[in-house]
Amino acid sequence: MATLFEGFTLCGLVQTQSASDSAIQGIELDGDSDHAVVTDSTRAVTLYKVSDQKPLGSWTVKQGQLLTCPAVFNFQTNEYVVVSDNKVIRVWKEEDLHLDKAFKATVSADVWRVHSAPGGEPVVLFQRGAVRLLDSLLSAPQQPIEDILSEEEKEVIRWSTNIVAEKQHFVLFTTEQKGEHFLYVQRLNPNTLQKYRLEREDSRAPPLSFSASLRDKHINLLYLYPNGCVYQSVVAVQGPVGLEGVQALPRSLRLRLPVGEGELGAASAVALDEAHVAVVGMPHPSARTGKDFLCIWNTNFQTLQADKEMVGRICGQVWCYLGKLFVPHGKALSVIPYECQKSSLASALGKLRHPGIAVSKSSVAIPSWNTLLHGDQPQGPTKIVDSRKSKLRRKSQSAPALTVDQVLELIKTGPVEEVRREVEALVSRGDAQDLQLSVGRLACQLVARSQVETAFYAPGALARLVKTQCLCHSMCPDLLLLALEHKDYFLCQLCLQLFPDIPEVVTCACLKTFIGVPDDDVEMVSLEPDSVSFMEGLVAAGARGGQQNGFSPALFEEDSCDPHHQPKPPQHQDKKNPTLQLEVCPVGLRKAVLLNEVLQTPYSDNLLVPHLKDLNAPQVISIQEIIDWVCLLLDAHFTVLVMAPDAKGLLSNLQSFVKSQVKLFSELGKIEGSLQELHKMKPSKDISQYSIEVIELF
């Protein structure tokens, strides 16, 4: 989920004459994370302390001069840089009082922007596409500047930014030429320039805004069109070497914003992280039009996560620095802190598996949703889980530990106890990166040996491997069956608890075995204590009986005005109340624990349907109850269903059905008055103030 916090006003804005211009040219950071350098559209640069909402300094150029590019901060020299009247570069320090007295240099071509970022030297981008490092430019200001973009073709820069990767420095800019849009990626040191053509949007409208970010060695470019589409294009940092000419830039649709009728005027989208995009200047999907909102959307789920109304005119500008969004609107520049929490598949899957218990176990080694989608490096939740255990174990370790391959060799021949010890040692020390791989290999090897050599069975080592939570059924399909064969119920339980992918056939096999086992055999087995105590509680609660909360027979409604209201005979109610039948648990405690594990594994209806058919008609519940049940299920598992491709058809059908129902009712709402009249016509005789009636009681 993402949150927009209470915002505050950083400064007031002067209204510009023309409606389309903004009062602000740019907002940049300087060396202090709490500072913001705001350049207005005319002559002034102001430095603000954001948390105090107060200016620290302000610099203006003389009347008649004009700032033509937002001031930036040179992180290497702690100086500010700005360009006035396209050609004059001015450099000054915070303690300088007057901009006129500061250093200035006149260059030979018109400057488009100066860009600066922490860790890199400022670069100057000229209007005709050439790029120079600031330092080298200032050492020879009058050096000739080549034209990259041809003047005749009328190719003009629309947007630019720079990105500093670890050792690389990029200048990105987009241009427009005869309705076509291009992206230029200029790498510095060594200098290469790559030109990409943006796919043309059907409406031929130019993109409203661009935003670029660097993520795992790729530059992600996010751009918004007036029809509400937000596209993403990815350019590799290690660009294609030696490719000449114009490349087509592939794009993917990340988000389709509801724009209502018409198109977006001034709007802007900026990527906050992998999954979240902030959009300013769009109407709220459920508010009336004519209001502009700042919204945070989740692009994975296409959901609106947070929104805030922006009062006043929006000029389609938004800046995002260090967890804060800067939005000029109306007569103010607002700073709105935000927070995006990562949504992970793990939490969703956790919900699927153990609704109650999952909380403590939510750090299962299921990679994050973003990882699945974007191929991130696995960040190690497993590491966190295991580090505590491994610390404990490290103390007891003395002998030099074996490598994975050595352990694999050992498994082929070694005795059970030694195998257990070495597996233990390996797992405890293993780092999360390759644990997943090695655990699978170890388990397969162990299972393979047990299958060949019936006398060999290493329950301790297997249990340890399962407990790493790096193992799943598909990695080692024979493990669970082997455990079942050896009547190792503890391992079976672990597998049922921790494997997310046990096929129903195997679940059924487990179920059959568990049911078939005599109670006496199981009662001595040690099982996972939490699940045992849980079952104990359940059995005790069942024995107590009584009506459960939330169960309300229609009878209870005393206020019912129906004079012919007749209760059902009470014996029917007893049948309806399931808890009465759950008085004694028919199986032993440990057996119940095992059966409960089976019940808690994910399964499809293949297992249930044949047995449900055995129910006779009076036991089958009413349509209303089924619908209620389906609604509850949908509500409870919505996040999971939304992600499941299988559920897509059902969900969209349900959605269109609900939509038609809503439409029906809204149409009914229009004739509500007439309907009420009909209603009034019927019981007119009853409304009289007085009547003498005859009743009969029996």
Place this chain on the structure above:
Amino acid sequence: MGEFKVHRVRFFDYMPTAIRAMAFNAHTERLALGRMDGSVEIFNFADHYFQEKVIPGKDSRSIEALCWVGGRLFSAGLNGEITEYDLENLRPKYSLEAYGGPIWTITSNSQGAHLAIGCEDGTVKLFEVLEESIQFERNLDRQKGRIISLSWHPSGTQIAAGMMDMIRVFDAVSMLTTVLLVDRGFGGSKSRETVVWSVVFLSDCTIISGDSAGKVQVWDGHTGTLVKTHLVTKWDVLALSVSKDESSVVVGTSEGTVIQFQFIAPTLQQQQDKEWVRTRTFKNHTHDVRALAEIETAIVSGGMDTQLVVRPLLEKFDERSHASALRKIQFPHRNLVFCAKKAGLLLFQFPGQLELWRLGESDGHGKPGDSLPLKRKPEKLLHLKRKGEDHICCSALSSCGGWLAYSTMSSVRLYRLQTDNNDISITKVPKLPKILRSAHQLCFSSDSSKLFAASSQSSVLVIALSQSECKYVHTLKPKSGSRQPIHLMTNSVDGKWLATANSDCEIHVYNVQKLKLHCIVPVYGSCPSAMGIHPTTNNLTMVHADQQIFEYSIVEKQYTDWSRKLQKQGLHNLWLDRDTPVTHVTFNPKNPEQILLHDMHMFCIIDQSLPLPDQKTQFYNQMTLRSLSEQERPSHLHAFKICKTFQDLLSVSLLDDQSLVMVERPLLAITSQLPAPVRQKKFAT
């Protein structure tokens, strides 16, 4: 069993007034409820929400807020006075002018030592609570703008005050004040001041406020910073109430919703980072929710739509039971309708007037289910406006229709009525005995020769009536020494017995001929809600707030065999599960086996000659019986014959000509007289 001719009366325009304030006393489990007309009602939540006491209103009194200090009840209102109530004599004990203009709020600190009031002139005044009264102590720093709401910090050293556009926190020790500014609403309401209708101050110094811009705001009282704003409605947030353990706050809005906020961790992973999260919304009202209380297991709410709603919190109950059901209290638990059985007259009691009606007449007979043609329409004979400011608290009509009496807090008035044909003349009886100053209950003996008036300390004054004069005879006093007021009084047809019931659940039976106490019925743990003395057997039938029925033989001074049998077998669960008390017990002189009872939703005839229903018996069996043949019927009969044809019943009586009078007041008719709600639920919205 038989046919009855029923006068179905719907012309009693009873209109309850809106609920303005409430205060719950967790110690005694009593809820005090203040209404717009200045009346105060006391409900006993330990005894099935029974409306135990009613203190009648007064024209000049207004109640903005109520507060308990121990067992003492205080109110304050826009008339600028603080009032303490005498809960034994059901009247204000004293009223004190606070000299700060209209008072918006009153609240006591948790120690019960001080009261704070918020005044129109911007002062917060502190009063010390003394043994018998309260005494002004000092003003806190006077502010510009009125003080709308107040809340003490549990330590008693700080007070948060909700004002216009701001909240001020007064520190009683350092005398410092902190100001928290409350935003105005958006759009058009930007120019309007925000009224902070309600604040609560929690022990961790969190302040929660509700205001007229529809916001619930959470503030950190240490730093004076706003922590969170929840916009809950487009209209006003009017009332706030915090649970005893401070883990939950409920707010009431103009839309009629009650919204619960709970102090919980937003995610299960981070149990320590708790915050106030909006959790549930209840919609049980159509209009402003002006008064709220979150008690141990339920949310109690009331407002403009006049009904008191008790919404149990289901997570606090392990099992579904009677206690976990939603309860709405719409009608008073006492009689407002009196019937002269011989004369066929009805007396309706309003706070400001009495109305006397003559019932209509019809020709001939009809089949069950028919409406008979009217020969004569009902007629309003009299509209008697009360004198003085005090509202009417009780009234009585003699069964012959010749006498009428009413009492306010300050006086009793007795009238002689004479009807010949269509003319009615009313004469006020001039000189009443001095001792008869006010009464909690009034009743005439069945031969109209005596008037009984329930007076203080459960005593009863006996007044003899004759054409020429009325004379004080005697005061009947209970032996128990109870100081509680009498809320029920009934006498026997033969004029020998008088039974009274008081809020201590005591029932006394007096021998009126000998003018002495005859016996005390064994005290039962639930308050009697209705009782009556049988015309032939002189058995006293009592129905209690917990729905139990007892029959006591006055002559033998013991419970009757039928009553013992009923208690042994137990009442049917469906009878016990009803949620409105029986408010009237009457008998059929022609058929001594029959006891007639009613509550708001049903009318019941108990036939003592028939077997009692056990739990397996179909309890509501009238439909079944109707469908059976005459031969099959007797085997299905049981004693409780319940008719639900008539709803929203205020009174049921049986006239001497064997016809029933059912006075209905449809809730729809009450709703239709309310002002339009701010928001109406429409289809598909």
